[in-house]
Amino acid sequence: MSDYIVQTTAGRVQGHEENGQIAFLGIPYAKPPAGELRLKRAVPAEPWKGVLNAGKFGDKAVQFNDGSCEGSEDCLTLNIRRPSEGEKLPVLVYIHGGGYNTGCASDELYHGKSFANYGIVYVSIQYRLNVFGFYDVTGYPGCGDFDSNCGLSDQILAMQWIHENISAFGGDPEKVTIAGESAGGTSMIALMAAPAVKGTFQQVIASSALPECFFSRETAKRNMDIFLEGMGWSPEDLVKLKDIDAYEALKGNEYVAKEHQYRNPGIFLPTVSVDDLLPERPLDAIAGGSAAGIRLMIGTNLHEGTMFVHPEHTNFPNSWEMIRKMFEENGNTSGYQKIKEYYEKGNGIKVNGVDMAFVDFATDYAFQMPALKVAEAQKKYGQVWMYRFEFMSKMAEKTGMLCSHAMDLPCDFNCPEYGFSAFVFQEEPKEAVDRIVKDVHLRWVSFIKTGNPDSAWPQYTGYKSPVMIYDRETHVEQLDRTELMDVWGDMRFYAK
16 A cells, blocks of 8 residues: 555545544545436446545535535545554444434544554445435336435445455455444344345444334335425426436425324334345345344444434324324234333333333334344344443433433444534543443444454343443343333334
8 A cells, every 4th residue: 555545446546644544535436426327326436547635525415404405416435544554454334324314424423533543444435315315206207217225225336345445445355344323223234134235244233223114115105295295296297306406305305304204103214115126124134044144233222212202303203192193004003002001001201291101112113122123033144242322421311312312322433522422421520431432332343353242242142132231330231122022023114
């Protein structure tokens, strides 16, 4: 790697030294998905002449964030950060979250500096979002030329690029861990089931994933119908997506975000669709051995639901009437009463005006119960470890967020000084912050480098398995989730 210049399959790239590490930023792995390539699956990058200066992050994907439109369609880039020395190093590929609507790989949290400090080649990727990446318009008049699952195709092409090129950056293509949180964690479940990436990774870390969150053709259509309403279009107008200004299309996307939860409570939109890239629902594919041999670390946070039980902002119901409708829409009418009785056993505690029963319902329905299903399916084919993040900072308790969704991210990345992290930890003594960050991050590092997060952490064997509990005193605890899984049974959502 002379003068930090690396030869890739598309051309040479120039890296830059940063505090003893070498960073290659904004490397295009696909052609810009604009013009004729809008709403088409990812196409490998055009080879370039000379040396590409990989000195800055690429543009984020088009998105609506903090009240304004931002980003570019020319967003399909990846970033690589490695130690200054070493060959055949373990690799971590990280896919960011953001509900398939927002997010970017250039966020400071995702720079991956601590992983490189531990001798790991760190890769982060960008992919298309919202209507450009995760809506399915293929069944509408004049839209036969469009593709479904464009965002998933970006992730697949990026994984193929990494497999072909990472050895040139000092990484070992046979020692690749992929990881993600929230929508990124859900992408982990999709990639475990996607035939096109088989052999490109050996390990998975799925944090706060939503493993049931995958469109059938019917749920995809329900999403598009609301989008049409938001744009003021008829079905015949959808062909305009080929030429409309990218930011203008976000108008319909934002309308979906604000309206659909009242019509489809509990259903996350947008998401990945079942199609030729993903021939089966991922849970079914994994149960059939699609990820045979893959080692999996999977877990959730104790109160994932506190972020989601405000339907005016998110997708979750906060009344039994909305939950009843959610069950009816998905053909689970017989299970509703049993679920209601199970969650009404609580003591009526309210957090920020919301009954904790609905927080627990949201946590279990979207995160904990499906994560257990994934672990149960994968244990037949590979080693599985489960965790639960329970550290509740003083600030999180004070604000009513409790141990919510995304609270673990600062620990995953060993980045307690990051803006969001600083808020979460601001009233905590330094020794408490250092301890929980170290507890989580070093187990990630161990898993990535050795294939085992902790010799004292037993593998998952069933609903009564010991689980790693990340808390003020991290420990292994045997949790019995048998009753939880009996109550939920084999109920499916997104099925219609």
